[in-house]
Amino acid sequence: MNILKYRNGYVGNPRLIYCGRPKKDEYLCQQLLIGLGNPFTWKPTKKAKFKVKNLAESLSKYRQWLWKLICCYRDRNLEQLQPWEFRYWQLMKCLAIAIENHQVDGLVCWCIEAKDYVPNKGVEQCHTQILYCACLHMIESGLVDVNCDIDTLLNSLWE
Structure with a gap:
């Protein structure tokens, strides 16, 4: 899996999934949605849910x-x-x-570029690496099924 640093050329590519916080505000039950972004931040932003001290605590x-x-x-x-x-x-x-169905070539975030990323727990530099590991765990544990309209849900993350 490639972890790719955000560039305009990636926007809308169906084989790449955006894993940052959304650019526009969207709410559900009066609660701000964050796409696949990290709800924990140490930087100033209104799009995260929780403020922490540093990157290590955020991850x-x-x-x-x-x-x-x-x-x-x-x-x-x-x-x-x-x-x-x-x-x-x-x-x-x-x-x-x-990921399980090999429909994704890369995950896009704002932090890092890691081609052919191989998970190494505890040395992650970006939440997207942790997210990818969590997805692999879900697959290996049999916690996912194929009854999800992924095209609609995941493509909306670029908007």
Whole structure:
């Protein structure tokens, strides 16, 4: 999998999935949606949910939060999620399906460029690397199925 640093040439490519926060504000039940972006930030922004001290804390909290989403799904407790978290879960599940079906060549973010990325837990520089690892875990654990309209959901992330 390629982790690609955002460039205009990538926008709308159906084989690339945008994993940053959305450019425009969108709400569900009065809660700001964040696409596949990291809800934890140390930088000034209105598009993140939580402010933390630094990148290391942002990545650590993100990893813990993704595990919470996976466990809620595995244990059939999705009602414990906030509407914005449930939307994130839906997108993450569809991303895992697309990865499993070899429909994705790269994940696009604003942080790094890593061609042919091979997961190495604990040395991630970007939330997209953690997201990719979480998707692989979901696939290996049998937590994904093919009953998701991924074209509609994932293509909307570029907007």
